[in-house]
Amino acid sequence: MTEPIDDFYAVIPAGGIGSRLWPLSRADAPKFLHDLTGSGNSLLRDTWDRLESLTGPDRISVVTGRAHRAAVEAELPGIADANVFLESEPRDSAAAIGLAAAILHRRDPDVIIGSFAADHVIRGTRTFEFAVQQAVEVARAGYICTIGIQPSEPSVGFGYIQKGDELIVDGAPEAATVERFVEKPDLETAKQYYSDRSFLWNAGMFISKASVLLDELAANEPELHAGLMELAEAWDDRERRGPVVDRVWPTLKKIAIDYAVAEPAADKGRLAVIPGHFDWDDVGDFASLTKLINNGRKNDLAVLGPKARVLSDAATGILVSQTSRVISLVGVKDIVVVDTPDALLVTTTEHAQRVKGVVESLKLTGRGDVL
Amino acid sequence: MTEPIDDFYAVIPAGGIGSRLWPLSRADAPKFLHDLTGSGNSLLRDTWDRLESLTGPDRISVVTGRAHRAAVEAELPGIADANVFLESEPRDSAAAIGLAAAILHRRDPDVIIGSFAADHVIRGTRTFEFAVQQAVEVARAGYICTIGIQPSEPSVGFGYIQKGDELIVDGAPEAATVERFVEKPDLETAKQYYSDRSFLWNAGMFISKASVLLDELAANEPELHAGLMELAEAWDDRERRGPVVDRVWPTLKKIAIDYAVAEPAADKGRLAVIPGHFDWDDVGDFASLTKLINNGRKNDLAVLGPKARVLSDAATGILVSQTSRVISLVGVKDIVVVDTPDALLVTTTEHAQRVKGVVESLKLTGRGDVL
Known part of the structure; x- marks a missing residue:
């Protein structure tokens, strides 16, 4: 068993709906509340379970919308009330993670925090833990440390982090500086990155002293930083929290943590990476x-939905069934069928990215009732 | 206005479920009860309306299953009780049309009958009427007369009738003898048929004196003929009909009218055709x-269902919606989506013929509740 790491606190921002997974994911059933792996657990719960051995149950916080409070607490019965940070509305990742950093720093000025998305899938617990353990050592040395994923294929769907020189930190044999961040590349570039082992996928994991992260925020986004400090100062006062959140939170700048913290830190040589x-x-x-779900097998039909009544004849792709209807797929290749009580999506894996556009169109055409 | 034709009686066999249109067509909602053209009427009702000007409302009979009696009468409020011939179970088209012939012949020995499927689509009322008018004249001359459709493309989905020599009949300028019947051909053969204007599609329309049809049945299928005569003899006696139907009907040979009547008649030179x-x-x-529905346009999405809430992004094919769900089709080509309350079908027009196999599989796997 891994021992919890002293003074290490996990932060799980649980915000995004996952529009490209509509109509499975939607406002009242965001992606992180779904079991997408067939594990029997939601992605949020899997994230908690993965982190618990590194932090213990009392040092995992979740930043989420007020509307999801009950669902989050139902998924995570072990979470302490003081570790649920509720947003009155979504303000992007810098505000969400910054809020957690500010509150936790006020409670313990030496705390090291690590942010881990609520809706990603990770397999390989021991290697994950080893990467986090190294990142914490790098954070202890004063860096902001990210964990970049060694690519398993030339993906155009992710941003990349270029690894720089080796970094000498005790307990972190794989630590390196970050040369630069790169936005999602085209296929040609992705292939180059794939053969050049120094390019890693940006998985949005950031580990640092809360104080270091807040200093970086103060330098790059002073107004956002000031707002977060005001929130943190009032947070643990039951009577003051509500009014301050209502007044300050909606004014905070919407910006991703990558732009507000990580990229500026990389430019200053303060960002490190563990592969x-x-x-x-x-x-x-x-x-x-x-x-x-298919573990990469192209000729299978992935089925998600424990009650699915499926009759497939030479179909490949994915079927998500949330109803008890009989569903027959005949001769359709790379198909995507998502069957929910009030909405049905039929597309192909090739066009999966266009689902976000569907959500926009439904909003614009007054059919937001199914979003 | 066309005047009704003296002593001409239309027979509408309304039996087939239309398995290849599952889950739209099914046991309790067979194809002939659906509006497949967007006309606002069922195919059965359209068939009635097409025939009424040729026969008047009192000389159209329907042969259907007991289970469909209420639905048929609801669709055809003008039908006389005496013109509804109920089968206790399906026994194929020779028994169905033969039953009508036997009953109508008993009521009027000189009657000319014409059988017209309840679930076909016809456009061009005046040319249809002209073909039937000619066929009735040919029937009056003692022939069994079919109406063969001049092909509009080299179809492999229909059987063909090869037209022979011209037939001299007053009032039937297009009459010809029938050379032979041909089963569904392969594409190469269908192309030859298409360029050779003497091959017509077999649309299952047969017009003849009831007596001539019954004589042909007696010659080719004497047991079937005897059973039908026994049924007809008892039919108009309210007390005797039920027991005789229960006893005789289930024993009748299941055979198509094409094999029991049309092909043997053709061999004897007694079959004529009107194009x-x-x-x-x-x-x-x-x-x-x-x-x-698309009138042949390949790049359209046909939508059937008055309440359909559809969001299509570059989709072509067909969507049948019987629910109020929002349905989004993204980038799918030649797709077939049939959305009903208890069953969903997704296939492509290319694989449309395989739907019948789905129905078989559902029966075999104990999911007949949705058939």
Whole structure:
């Protein structure tokens, strides 16, 4: 058994709906509340279970919307009330992770925090733990440390982190500086990155002293930082928290932690990276979900839904069934069928990215009742 | 207005479920009860309306299963009770049409009958009427007369009738003898038939004196004929009909009218044909339904279902919606989606013929509740 790491606190931002997984994911049933792996657990619960051995149950916090409070607490019966940070509305990842950093720093100025998305899939617990353990050592040395995933294919769906020079930190044999961040590349570039082992996938994991992260925020986004400090100062006062959240939170700048913290830190040489050798996927759309469930086998039909009544004749792709209807798929290849009580999606894995556009169109055409 | 034809009686066999249109067509909602053209009427009702001007409302009979009696009478409020011939179970078309012939012949020995399927689509009322008028004249001359459809494409989905020599009959300028019947051909043969204008589609329309049809049945299928005569003799006696139907009907040979009457008659030179120049389709599967609704346009999405809430992004094919769900089709080509409350079918027009196999599989796997 791994021993919990002293003064290490996990932060799970549980915010995104996962629009490209509509109509499975939607406002009142966001992606992190779904069991997408067939494990029997939601992605959020899997995330908790993965982190618990590194932190213990009392040092995992979740930042989520007020609307999801009950669902999150139902998924995580072990979570302490003080570890649930509720947003009154979504303000992107810098505000969410920054809020947790500010509150936890106020409670313990020496705390080291690590942020881990609530809706990613990871396989390989021991290698994951080893990467986090190294990252914590790097954070202890004053860096902001990310964990970059060693690519298993030339993906155009993820951003990349270019690894720089080796970094000498005790207990972190794989630590390196970060040369630069790269946005999602085209296929040609992705192939180059894949053969050049120094490019890693950006999985949005950041581990640092809370103080270091807040300093970086203060330098790059002073107003956002000031707002977060005001929130943190009032947070643990039951009577003051509500009014301050209502007043300050909606004014905070919407910006991703990558832009507000990670990239500026990289430019200053303050960002480090540990390569992660575990399987990781952000399950961004139905194409990646299909691949995940089929373990890469192209000629299978992935079926998600314990009550599915399926009759498949030479069909491949994915079927998500949330009803008790009989579903027959005949001769359709790389198909995506998502069957829910009030909405049905039929597309192909090739067009999986376009599902986000469907959600936009439904909003615009007054059919938001199914979003 | 066309005047009704003296002593001409229409017979509408309304029996087939239309398995290749599952889950739209099913045991309790067979194909003939559906509006497949968007006309607002069922195919059965359209058939009635087409025939009424040729026969008047009192000389159209329907042969159907006991289970469909209420639905048929609801669709055809003008039908006389004496014109509804109920089968206790399906015994194929020779028994169905033969029963009508035997009953009507008993009521009026000189009657001329014409059988017209309840679930075909015809466009071009005037040319249809002209073909039937000619066929009745040919029947009056003692022939069994079919109406063969002038092909509009080299179809492999229909049987063919080869036209022979011209037949001199007053009032039937297009009459010809029938050279032979041909089963569904392969594409190469269908192309030859298409360029050779003497091959017509077999649309299952047969017009003859009831006595001539019964004589042909007696010669080819004497036991079937005897059973039908026994039924007809008892039919109009309210007390005797039920017991005789229960005893005799289930023993009747299951055989198509083509084999029991038309082909043997052709061999004896007793079958004639009138070419039909109207648009005709048996709407046998979702591929032909798609073509029908799209009027042949390949790049459209045909939508059937007045309450459909559809969001289509570059989809082509057909969507049948019987629910109020939002249905989004993204980038799928030649797709077939049939959305009903208890069953969903997703296939492509290319595989539309395989739907019949789905129905068989559902029966075999104990999921007959959705058939």
